[in-house]
Amino acid sequence: MIRVSVQREAFDIAAEIGALEASGVGALATFTGIVRGGDGVTAIELEHYPGMTEASLSDICEAAQERWALTGCTIIHRVGRLDVGAPIVLVVTAAPHRAAALEACAFLIDRLKTDAPFWKREYRGDTALWVEQKASDVERGQDWDG
Amino acid sequence: MKLVYFARVREALGCDGEDVDFPAAVQSVGDALDWLVTLSPRHADAFADRSKLRFALDQRMVKSDALVAGASEFAIFPPVTGG
Numbered sequence: 001m002i003r004v005s006v007q008r009e010a011f012d013i014a015a016e017i018g019a020l021e022a023s024g025v026g027a028l029a030t031f032t033g034i035v036r037g038g039d040g041v042t043a044i045e046l047e048h049y050p051g052m053t054e055a056s057l058s059d060i061c062e063a064a065q066e067r068w069a070l071t072g073c074t075i076i077h078r079v080g081r082l083d084v085g086a087p088i089v090l091v092v093t094a095a096p097h098r099a100a101a102l103e104a105c106a107f108l109i110d111r112l113k114t115d116a117p118f119w120k121r122e123y124r125g126d127t128a129l130w131v132e133q134k135a136s137d138v139e140r141g142q143d144w145d146g
Numbered sequence: 147m148k149l150v151y152f153a154r155v156r157e158a159l160g161c162d163g164e165d166v167d168f169p170a171a172v173q174s175v176g177d178a179l180d181w182l183v184t185l186s187p188r189h190a191d192a193f194a195d196r197s198k199l200r201f202a203l204d205q206r207m208v209k210s211d212a213l214v215a216g217a218s219e220f221a222i223f224p225p226v227t228g229g
Contacts, residue, residue, distance in 0.1 A: 033229055046228065047152060047153055048228070049150075049152055049202070049205070049221060049223070051205055052202060052205035052206075052221070055205060056207075077228060077229075088229075089228070089229055109229060112228060112229050113226070113227075113228060113229040114226065115207070115226070116226060116228050116229075117152070117202070117221075117223065117226050117228075118226055118227065118228025118229070119152060119153035119154075119223070119224060119226065119227055119228070120227040120228065121153075130153060130154045130224065130227075131227045132225075132227070133224075133225035133226065133227050137229075
């Protein structure tokens, strides 16, 4: 079971976990990304490539399902303007055993960062700056190829 | 071909896309950039640093040596920064 969603509205973590729990598995892992403050950042704004974004998230989920014995995975990514402290991305994986759930969850968020067409802009008051891709994120994404 | 631009590239060009007819010499994504930079100073500026550009043909990520023939949508954008 794969579920991907790109949406402006907040997600309900408990409901998303519950949906995968219902498949009767032994392990569920979740990752939630939160808009980070510090360095004067007050909000961020996310742009994406409609159509390609959803397809790339589905591809990432399918790659995880080929690699691990998952009974389901969910990726929800928000777009638009989000204040510091707001949840931005949710990954949930379900598997018979914990190792598959935990590893697949890490794989999904690492690959999302390198493969899914989202672009983030940071606001400091009225000033907006595009965020640069981090070399460390690229390396983490590539590590899964090894 | 339909070109679509996102994020910093969209802002540098002042539009989110345009329709272009590539000359016959344009075969790869890299060839397309060589031609696009000749269109205007804005294009030259937006596509100056290719290390900061990524590409998709019909919504699939490709490298600059990919062939554009047969694609209907060609996207040019900066490295992605989601998550």
